[in-house]
Amino acid sequence: MPLQMKLSAITLDCPDPLGLAGFYQQATGLELHPKSDAEFAGLNGEGGLLVGFQRVDDYRAPSWPDQTVPQQLHICFKVEETLDQAEAKLLELGAGKPEHQLDEAKYRVLTDPAGHPFCVVSSG
Incomplete structure (x- = not known):
């Protein structure tokens, strides 16, 4: 058990x-x-x-997707908005957007102001 x-x-x-x-x-x-x-x-x-x-x-901020400084943690958030809307709002708040994106139609990888990568995924 x-x-x-x-x-x-x-x-x-x-x-x-x-x-x-x-x-x-x-x-x-x-x-x-x-x-x-x-x-x-x-x-x-x-x-x-x-x-x-x-x-x-x-x-030292993670260097995602390069693992020179490993990401250490990855958080995912479901969003009610479209991915484009959520991304725009988060970038306004200070998020970054790495060039390397795996599948922007399904999710977006962003980084918080300290460099931690996180994803936003549409809840719809």
Whole structure:
């Protein structure tokens, strides 16, 4: 019988926890955890899931798709908008778009302001 575990937190390394939390807060609408500060910030997700951002000295952003600095984590988000609309909004918020895209008709790979790759996928 497998151990009964519930995912309670996902934490991303970054140079600016409050800044990165702000990006994801604007992108997702999640609420900033009240104890967030310059060392560790969090967003309160559904079902008690905390998305955390911890400051790391000498942080090196992933170099996706090149693995010189591995991506370490990859997050996917379903979006209600079209992929073009979601991409445009996220780029306005500070996301980046790598040249390398595998299948733009199905999903878009973007990077957050700290360089972590993430995908947006149409929910329709």
